[in-house]
Amino acid sequence: MSFASKGMAATAQDEAYRAILQDIRSGRYQPGERLIPETIARELAMSRMPVREAFQRLANEGLVLIRPNRGCVVSGLTIEEIYELFEIRSVLEGLAVRLAMPRFDAAALAELDDHLVRMHRAGAAGGADWLGKHQEFHAYICGLSGRPKLIARIAALHIAVEPYMRVWLHHVAQPAHATERQDEVVEAIRTGDAEHAEAVMRDHVLRTAPRLAEFLRSRGQAAGALSTLPASAQI
Amino acid sequence: MSFASKGMAATAQDEAYRAILQDIRSGRYQPGERLIPETIARELAMSRMPVREAFQRLANEGLVLIRPNRGCVVSGLTIEEIYELFEIRSVLEGLAVRLAMPRFDAAALAELDDHLVRMHRAGAAGGADWLGKHQEFHAYICGLSGRPKLIARIAALHIAVEPYMRVWLHHVAQPAHATERQDEVVEAIRTGDAEHAEAVMRDHVLRTAPRLAEFLRSRGQAAGALSTLPASAQI
DNA sequence: CTTTGTAATAGTGGATACACTCATACAGAA
DNA sequence: TTCTGTATGAGTGTATCCACTATTACAAAG
Incomplete structure (x- = not known):
């Protein structure tokens, strides 16, 4: 969901x-x-x-x-603003995974693996719904933190960058699923070391930012329009 | 401000x-x-x-x-919710101070000391405006991060807990200024070590939570009312 | 042809009006 | 007495209306 x-x-x-x-x-x-x-x-x-x-x-x-x-x-978000949102998201999701650590029992880890499979499958099937599966993966981890307000804030951040992620994923041949290495996150969780998992999650979230930024910069987008718009409509 | x-x-x-x-x-x-x-x-x-x-x-x-x-x-916030907001604030302000580190030159450090003095003075003068000075101190550090959205989010968190802080500070004899040890934060910033400053800021923010929670618990407040209210008005 | 002033129009913010929901109080039945 | 149904009033959600702002198009002057 x-x-x-x-x-x-x-x-x-x-x-x-x-x-x-x-x-x-x-x-x-x-x-x-x-x-x-x-x-x-x-x-x-x-x-x-x-x-x-x-x-x-x-x-x-x-x-x-x-x-x-x-x-x-x-x-419209400028590239700087998108970066900023990723920075914020990195520490919030880092916090979430750290708080969630005690709740990662065998069942939760299995579910996590399921999420990985679903993501991979969506990516292989053309990537149309990869973004959705990716969000579900993150939402599941955050959900285990048991912190409603934290979860809501992270969700809002995902939504804010979603339109940009969407065009990006639509325009690159192989969506990020090949390089995103979500399994690193799962692996870190599996170690049971909360500090380590937090650090890995932070890195994981931040890693997306420069690549998205580069794509948007190459298309001269962000901050303005995903398509051509009258100048008067700009921010 | x-x-x-x-x-x-x-x-x-x-x-x-x-x-x-x-x-x-x-x-x-x-x-x-x-x-x-x-x-x-x-x-x-x-x-x-x-x-x-x-x-x-x-x-x-x-x-x-x-x-x-x-x-x-x-x-009304439950004690759990107040804790949660402090948790969120701790990582966000940790991020803010880390990002602000490159901008802490001699002038900024001097200003930081000024803030400490103002806070201490406000605390000594009865503590009526200590909370305001304390917020200014944090706002100054966050402001140097140069991240508008981050700053706005932190500000919102300060505001959310402000009513509770206010009653707390009003009811304890010596406001937190004696024990809060803001100088630890300034000291950490002075070292120039961004990671260290982030960690110290996190601890600093989190340290307030249990004491505020204990106070509210002792008064049976939070989640309900700062004063007596009809049950129908409860959340 | 460019510039500047003006009229027309689209769109915004706010006030009012009205129908509906909810809560409370009260009356009658058990 | 306690319970239940109803009536009344306060408060909410939405539609409509009006005044004002901003933008655009156009015309006259340079």
């Missing part, structure tokens, strides 16, 4: 939130693109008030930028 | 946000207390719509809890 939030939308506002979030994660709404409440409201068959409130939530998660009287745009 | 956000409120919604945030931080609105949009709107001479949108922002920062059709309450 990766980092997707579950449950049904109880209110129209919640429905709007989920719909917009989904469209940002999937890349339908691209960085720099302006979101017009009226349009989205019509699409979802509601008034623009719940949509506006959904914007607020998204803005607080950094997924969208609202400037007074100037509307709401999907926030 | 500690972790307070600056600038004027451009919009009514922003004004509402700042006002409510201030009242939560200061302890005027206490954990478990229900916030009624109409009332607050009247106080601020606006309609309840911008107040509702301010609620959304506060909810995303975890300061407030909104349940559909059941209104908005100031979220």
Whole structure:
């Protein structure tokens, strides 16, 4: 179930939130693109008030930028910002795995191996859902930390970079699964040494950043658009 | 200027946000207390719509809890949750100080000493503003990391526990300044060893948690109320 | 042709109105 | 008395409306 939030939308506002979030994660709404409440409201068959409130939530998660009287745009991340998010994620996931260590019994380790298999299979099958499996892998480890607020923060970070990861994985022939070496993380967990596992997880998370950054730099993307957009729509 | 956000409120919604945030931080609105949009709107001479949108922002920062059709309450933290926030803060501030290390020149170190002096002075003068000075100290170090998103996240964590810190410091005779040993952090920074500084900062942040927790436990607070509240208002 | 001022339009923030939900109090039945 | 059903009121969620802002297109002046 990766980092997707579950449950049904109880209110129209919640429905709007989920719909917009989904469209940002999937890349339908691209960085720099302006979101017009009226349009989205019509699409979802509601008034623009719940949509506006959904914007607020998204803005607080950094997924969208609202400037007074100037509307709401999907926030593009600069390469520096993407780096920063990976840095933050590295220490948070490092913390998570350290806290999770006591809970890694034989069953949990077996499940971890299952995750590796699923990831590998998804990668071999073209990589379309590799990202999802990868997030599930991380979510499983973080989940064992038993720290809800920590988990929520890590999930938010995964979501923030997801659109960029998506184009990256879509454009490279073999997705990162070949080089990402998740098994190093599992191996470190297996040693039982919490400090070591934390250090390995940190490295593991950070290792992705420069390669993603390089890809985005080569395409001149990030901070602006995943596709061509009018200059006025830029951040 | 500690972790307070600056600038004027451009919009009514922003004004509402700042006002409510201030009242939560200061302890005027206490954990478990229900916030009624109409009332607050009247106080601020606006309609309840911008107040509702301010609620959304506060909810995303975890300061407030909104349940559909059941209104908005100031979220009380359990002792476990407070621990968790300190854990998160420890790794984030550890990261911040590590990243800040290259920027600690003589001038920065001198400023750091100034912060220590100001904190000590505030502590000696009764400790009323010790908390503010303490936050400024941390904010200064984090600021040197040059990582805006990291800084914002740390600031949010400081704010989340501020109400609890406030009652604690108000009830103990000598505020933490005597035992907190901030100078250990400064000393570690002075060595120039980034790894060491990170480790010391982590310890420093974590050290506060058990003592705050013990205090709250002794008063039977946290998770509920800083004062007596009807059971129906509990989380 | 470029620049500058102006009008038109799209879009935003906020207020109000209305329907619905929830909680409480109270009355009647067991 | 205790329990249960109902009524009442407070509060919430959403739609609609209005005033204001910003942007764009266009026209007149240079």
